[in-house]
Amino acid sequence: MTDDLIGTQEPGGQESIEPMAGGPAMIVGRQPLGLWSDVWRRLRRNKLAVVGLGIIIVFVTVGIAESVSTAAGFNLAPYDPNAVNYELSPEGLGSPPSWSHPFGTDYLGRDIFSRVLVATRISMLVGVIAVAIALAIGLVLGPIAGYYGGAVDSVIMRTADIFFAFPYILFVLLLVTVLGGGFINVFVAIGLLSWAVYARLNRGSVLSVRRMEFVEAARAQGATDLRIIFRHVLPNTMAPVYVAIAMGVGGAISTEAALSFLGIGIQPPDASWGKMISDYLSYMAAGRWWMELFPALALVITVFGFISFGNGLRDATDPKLKE
Amino acid sequence: MLAYIARRLAQLVLVLVGVSLITFIIMFVVPGDPAALLAGKNATPEKVAQIRQNLGLDEPLYVQYGKFMGRLLRGDFGTSYQTGQPVSEMIRENAPNTIQLAVAAVLIELIGIPLGIYSALRQYTFWDTTLTTGALLIWGTPVFVLALLMQYVFGLKLGLLPISGSGGETFLWIIPADLENLEALILPAVTLGIIEVAYISYMQRASMLEVIRADYIRTARAKGVAERRVVLKHGLKNALIPVITIAGIDLGALMGGAILTETVFSRPGIGLMIYQAIGARDMPVVVGGVLFATFFYVLANLVVDLTYAYLDPRIRLEEG
Numbered sequence: 001m002t003d004d005l006i007g008t009q010e011p012g013g014q015e016s017i018e019p020m021a022g023g024p025a026m027i028v029g030r031q032p033l034g035l036w037s038d039v040w041r042r043l044r045r046n047k048l049a050v051v052g053l054g055i056i057i058v059f060v061t062v063g064i065a066e067s068v069s070t071a072a073g074f075n076l077a078p079y080d081p082n083a084v085n086y087e088l089s090p091e092g093l094g095s096p097p098s099w100s101h102p103f104g105t106d107y108l109g110r111d112i113f114s115r116v117l118v119a120t121r122i123s124m125l126v127g128v129i130a131v132a133i134a135l136a137i138g139l140v141l142g143p144i145a146g147y148y149g150g151a152v153d154s155v156i157m158r159t160a161d162i163f164f165a166f167p168y169i170l171f172v173l174l175l176v177t178v179l180g181g182g183f184i185n186v187f188v189a190i191g192l193l194s195w196a197v198y199a200r201l202n203r204g205s206v207l208s209v210r211r212m213e214f215v216e217a218a219r220a221q222g223a224t225d226l227r228i229i230f231r232h233v234l235p236n237t238m239a240p241v242y243v244a245i246a247m248g249v250g251g252a253i254s255t256e257a258a259l260s261f262l263g264i265g266i267q268p269p270d271a272s273w274g275k276m277i278s279d280y281l282s283y284m285a286a287g288r289w290w291m292e293l294f295p296a297l298a299l300v301i302t303v304f305g306f307i308s309f310g311n312g313l314r315d316a317t318d319p320k321l322k323e
Numbered sequence: 324m325l326a327y328i329a330r331r332l333a334q335l336v337l338v339l340v341g342v343s344l345i346t347f348i349i350m351f352v353v354p355g356d357p358a359a360l361l362a363g364k365n366a367t368p369e370k371v372a373q374i375r376q377n378l379g380l381d382e383p384l385y386v387q388y389g390k391f392m393g394r395l396l397r398g399d400f401g402t403s404y405q406t407g408q409p410v411s412e413m414i415r416e417n418a419p420n421t422i423q424l425a426v427a428a429v430l431i432e433l434i435g436i437p438l439g440i441y442s443a444l445r446q447y448t449f450w451d452t453t454l455t456t457g458a459l460l461i462w463g464t465p466v467f468v469l470a471l472l473m474q475y476v477f478g479l480k481l482g483l484l485p486i487s488g489s490g491g492e493t494f495l496w497i498i499p500a501d502l503e504n505l506e507a508l509i510l511p512a513v514t515l516g517i518i519e520v521a522y523i524s525y526m527q528r529a530s531m532l533e534v535i536r537a538d539y540i541r542t543a544r545a546k547g548v549a550e551r552r553v554v555l556k557h558g559l560k561n562a563l564i565p566v567i568t569i570a571g572i573d574l575g576a577l578m579g580g581a582i583l584t585e586t587v588f589s590r591p592g593i594g595l596m597i598y599q600a601i602g603a604r605d606m607p608v609v610v611g612g613v614l615f616a617t618f619f620y621v622l623a624n625l626v627v628d629l630t631y632a633y634l635d636p637r638i639r640l641e642e643g
Contacts, residue, residue, distance in 0.1 A: 048455065048459060158338075159341070162337075162342055165620055166342055166613075167578040167616050167617065167620065168579050169580075170578075170582060174346065174349050174601060177601050254463075254465045257467075258466070258467055284471075284475055285479060292471070296471075296472075299465065299468065300465075304464075306463075308459045308463070315529065
């Protein structure tokens with residue numbers, strides 16, 4: 001399958017490019033802007049996607065504000081999320097939502113609003129870092145597989161198949177058990193295990209553009225393979241990847257919550273939505289709904305935001321759905 | 324077609340070997356020592372060494388893996404470190420429960436197809452918006468949160484259904500033969516299935532929207548074919564193909580979801596078995612369970628791909 005790519009670069013390179021010089025320059029200058037403003041125009045009409053984007057902006061802002069305020073030495077949260085106060089927890093069952101504690105307090109008298117707020121940062125970090133790790137691996141392996149083809153392609157893609165076949169949550173469960181809990185390990189485990197999606201997407205896209213004229217033109221000008229892949233091919237194949245990123249962040253947040261719920265993710269006293277849901281579980285039967293409701297709501301709304309935006313982005317970038 | 328099947332079977336074997344190797348490696352870097360764990364707190368070092376030798380844990384890794392694969396080919400998955408019970412027997416005991424759950428979830432999942440078609444044909448109407456919003460909300464709900472909600476509403480508040488366990492009699496391993504078995508199945512199956520309904524209906528909607536904009540649909544309409552026939556015959560047939568593929572790939576997510584569902588509902592099955600074995604560092608059970616789950620997933624994918632290749636000849640020619 002590996003055709004001799006280098007051999008094609010010499011004869012007639014100049015000739016074939018010269019007549020088109022005016023054309024490509026214009027297209028290159030206009031198209032990126034045109035494409036994304038078109039995507040934005042279509043995205044804006046999709047109310048669910050806009051709601052999703054709004055949710056993402058709110059939660060990311062809260063996460064960043066929380067980190068910055070902690071670094072600056074004051075608390076964004078109205079109360080210390082880990083401060084135990086038995087006066088606020090009569091009979092050890094917490095107290096219902098009130099003006100001073102809008103989400104109520106838990107069995108140790110800790111303010112649930114503050115805990116949910118602080119946990120936002122961890123969820124956002126998990127989403128962003130895990131996806132960044134997966135993306136870094138996938139964005140290197142996928143294009144390499146697609147560009148070189150042959151044995152390289154086979155090895156990389158069969159490995160990806162194995163990662164695909166493995167029941168995902170099980171794999172993460174195994175890896176976190178091995179590495180131990182704590183949030184760095186959760187990031188790493190989720191990231192290491194979700195690269196295959198990005199690799200497969202990029203490989204497919206690279207395959208579809210590698211024979212196009214602009215790649216041929218770059219090659220004719222003597223660009224190296226690496227430069228062609230990362231400067232010319234990749235930027236032209238990113239739309240489905242952005243969609244996968246939005247979905248992936250939502251998925252990673254959901255997975256972290258599941259791991260923490262099973263007791264092997266984020267370790268106490270760090271607050272995490274999943275951990276809170278599992279901690280407060282036994283208080284549901286006693287009718288202490290607020291302990292469970294608010295962390296669960298925060299989790300569901302966040303994941304919904306990312307998935308909703310991701311889907312909207314997919315529809316907006318899909319040429320087949322254009323009217 | 325035969326060549327295609329052969330190639331896919333070879334791939335299947337490769338994937339299974341890869342998965343077994345990765346699982347094996349991961350379990351081996353587990354910090355806890357299973358021999359020490361088994362021997363208990365007060366065991367002498369000699370006793371631990373004895374147990375280690377009995378289990379073959381003192382041999383080099385590749386020897387252990389080689390022996391393990393050799394036994395595997397003979398259908399022997401080893402014995403549980405904890406109970407001494409053969410793993411194949413444990414899988415046989417637990418598998419029907421999980422398969423029952425997965426099959427029930429897939430059946431529920433099918434509801435998503437008509438919902439998605441309805442949404443697509445009534446794009447941007449009130450019902451489309453409602454259905455699509457609902458689908459995205461449920462899709463965004465982590466399976467364990469939905470499981471807890473189900474338990475709370477139908478188990479605790481309404482007291483309609485049992486919130487844990489399984490029991491009763493089955494017919495042909497997985498078909499509920501009495502009320503007890505059926506009742507225990509409903510909540511977990513609905514939990515797992517409804518998330519897939521959301522996913523499938525969304526995908527079906529997207530796929531249908533794509534198809535009804537296609538030229539051949541316009542041609543059919545222009546020819547004067549009745550709208551009902553355009554949708555059902557010309558549209559649906561083409562819109563179903565990607566959804567079938569997605570449903571097949573999704574079985575992997577279903578297996579993962581089954582683990583969480585079984586854990587929340589304390590429902591015996593492969594998922595709960597693996598979860599408990601991971602905690603106890605019971606390696607043979609973990610590896611056996613994971614291999615079983617993977618095998619099921621890969622097999623389902625193969626069937627889907629073959630159906631797909633049969634329906635669309637371009638596929639089997641493409642991947643030459």
